[in-house]
Amino acid sequence: MEYNFRDIEKKWQRTWTEIGAYRVSNDFSKPKYYVLDMFPYPSGAGLHVGHPLGYIASDIYARYKRLKGFNVLHPMGYDAFGLPAEQYALETGQHPAVTTEANIRSFREQLDNIGFSFDWSREFRTSQPDYYKWTQWIFLELFNSYFDRKAGKARPIAGLEVAFSMEGNEGAPCPGNESLRFTSADWAGYSARERADILMQYRLAYCGYGEVNWCEALGTVLANDEVINGLSERGGYPVVKKKLRQWYLRITEYADRLLEGLERIQFSEAMKEMQTNWIGKSFGANLFFNVAGSTDRLEVYTTRPDTIFGVDFLVLAPEHELVGRIVPADHQAAVSAYVDYVNSRSERERMAEKKITGCFTGAYAVHPFTGARVPIWISEYVLAGYGTGAIMAVPCGDERDFRFAQHFNIPITNIIGDAYTGEAANPTKDEVLSNSDFLNGTVMRDAIGVVIERFEAMGIGRRKVNYKMRDAAFSRQRYWGEPFPIQWIDGVATPLHDLPLELPFVEKYGPGPEGEGPLANVPAWTARHLETNTMPGYAGSSWYFLRYMDPHNAAAFCDRRLSDYWNQVDLYIGGTEHAVGHLLYSRMWTKALFDLEYIGFDEPFKRLVNQGMIQGSSRFVYRVRGTNRYVSLGLKDAYETDALHVDVNIVDGIELDTGAFRRWRPEYADAEFILEDGKYLCGSEVEKMSKSKFNTVNPNALVERYGADTYRMYEMFLGPVEQSKPWDTKGIEGVHRFLRKLWRLFYDETKGALWTSGAATPEELKVLHKAIKKIEEDTERFSFNTAVSAFMILTSELSDLDCHKKDVLSQTLILLTPYAPHVAEELWHQLGMPGSILDAAYPVLNPAYLVESSKLYPIAINGKTRTELDIALDASQADIEALIRSNEVVQKWLDGKPYKKVVYVPGRMINVVV
């Protein structure tokens, strides 16, 4: 019997689906394990070999855990709302629901080919009403909550209203407006509208005016993580700052808990680092400077109060509110010209050019200790949105301040002696201060606290922590997203309780009037004064891992008993591209749901593994300019050529199949080739895998040719899951050869079935248990490439021993099940084993079979290996030394001289030091 993988794989895929082999029950009596992949956005491009990498890894782990007796939740679904489907709809007029559905179907077909163990009975799309009903519900929970800073957690906003009526906002400073103060009497006197406006500034999901990233081409705002270098992440269109009414998530209130939580979860250092940088916590102080000849006070934020005596000027952001008040008449014209100039520059230009620009305001501040007049400047390098929008400039210690001072010829004060050369700023914290009055002789690091205390005592400053992270923009002027369950009644946002608020069907997806979304064109919608924005792509993905636990629940987003059982995602697999988007938002939502006591854990993902990117390996042909002649790589320098991408699938290594090239496209039918050594060699380059570069490899083609089992194992064999690498199909033959070799342990072409029922020999058991140990360890630590090697070794060792014992073979098959489930199940049944191998018990390692009485030890002289000796495992140091003295080979190396000492590392090696 032959290894007919096509029939075998089809047969078992069908059988497993029919009997619901992957359906997971909520069996509380079993230990659980939750393995999750980042669910895909169903784009129209289809899968290439890079996509399934993470899915294969998670599938192996999920199957392994199942064999180990865990109740494994391993679901899949679709992140189906989002911009690309809508852009496509705008271009073609096809409804996003239609294209999304078609994409999902072809996506699913490709996935099914590979033989994943997803429990499809739990599947959902974020765009289906019975799912987004709960996205809307959670939004309202956030809307109806505020962050209690004393308790450090979210609470229902109703409690806040009670507090306001009793003691005003004394105990709860307003996160949206730090200077807002009111008493219980004030509160009692406010109108309903005024109360609503105040409460809005406390809500975790709130509506407000703010500078947003507006993308004209896409007709919508974008969150900070969706803007890259002043361009939209999707499409690369320009993005400008614009003031608009928007919905936000008050994620800044969770900044500290998001940082603290990182210590309790297993994310890679790089991932934690990215989140930490994004949150950008810094410790410093807010200090007040009096403006000379005015009652105005200017508040700056600094992390380096120790450099207070090095302040040579202050800089305000051009948008700073004081700019309108402090500028004397004779400087008015210059200042407004500069402000106009700044406003005329797009975010993109500003980032690209980074020129030193600025303007003296004509006003001065008074140094709080020396009383000196300090000039006040404005410049675009100071950002209005960070800190207080104003800084104290210390050119000798800060690079930007230094360049600014040089550019405008502002004299620089040196407070660190020789450590400042006058050539560049020195940002050290470890120098001793000089030229600094009461701080002279103090190390800068220690002076920080001293100065803050002095400021606090004088009542002109206080300790302050700042974050780079902003509240997350949560509304989009788009159609294809969750509608906000909000109705505007007399200017007050009022929650709708009849959920879901379904997305109406529209024929046109163009933007509404005045920067509003397409829903503003729906009369039935605007008649009810419903919010016309929709939620961003990350809304649905911020909590989807909870829905898999209880996907069909119509009464709750997830039953508490089920979330208590399934709990955190034990293993989450996906790419690094979501480091500061999805992974931060879902952590925040989880914390909020935890605070409101809907779930019992406050971090969603216990362990995150980032699969590497599979890059494409592109091939090029060189066309002689103006002709249809193509010159081979080595000869191309003799001609003037253009490099053209050529389909990697018609190139073997770098050798072009010239016939296939002529057939590839009509314009190449008459191509002529200038060959070297009778071959046409292509150029190559590693690039992102994409259709336009003709470097994509479709998994279907490989599955068709080698089978899903070979394909799965080969993707793993390629290298560590976390590592990025260019795809190379060369070598898949080796894995395929292994599976055929395994098959030949069971069947011989002429002799037929080979398995025997006798008892395994000690030698055979040793081979088997060595493999159990290695494969289990490798699988456990996600080293799937070395596990595949271990299978290859096991197979050839069994083959060498001519071992066909049913007992040994069946255990080998169980080991193999996570990696190559189809062939394992088939042979399991051929052997006549009971039940499905999917539910077999993982082989138990018996260390007894690995114990040896003696071992070949490498003997080294001064670290240099010279020979090997068979040494009893229970040998003592004295035994070893006696052996060294009596061994001829060693003595020959020692040349009769005595040694200094013998280092004996039991189980490892022996080193003789001379």
Added chain:
RNA sequence: GCCCUGAUGGUGGAACUGGUAGACACGCAAGACUUAAAAUCUUGUUCGCCGAAAGGCGAGUGCGGGUUCAACUCCCGCUUGGGGCACCA
């Protein structure tokens, strides 16, 4: 500029806590079977030198130092690929 991460044969990679570097696989070479091809199998394959061979000697994990009986692994200083952040005071 700052932070993270990697660099090992012709190639992908292995070496987990410092303990025989190059497992496993690809490729290549030679051979067996075959009319031939495919498939399969066997042997060899880090480099250099010596040897008919068995084998031996030396070097070797990006570069230069160091610690150690012993370094791919730890420390210091560089070179370089990849990723992230970037006027955040």
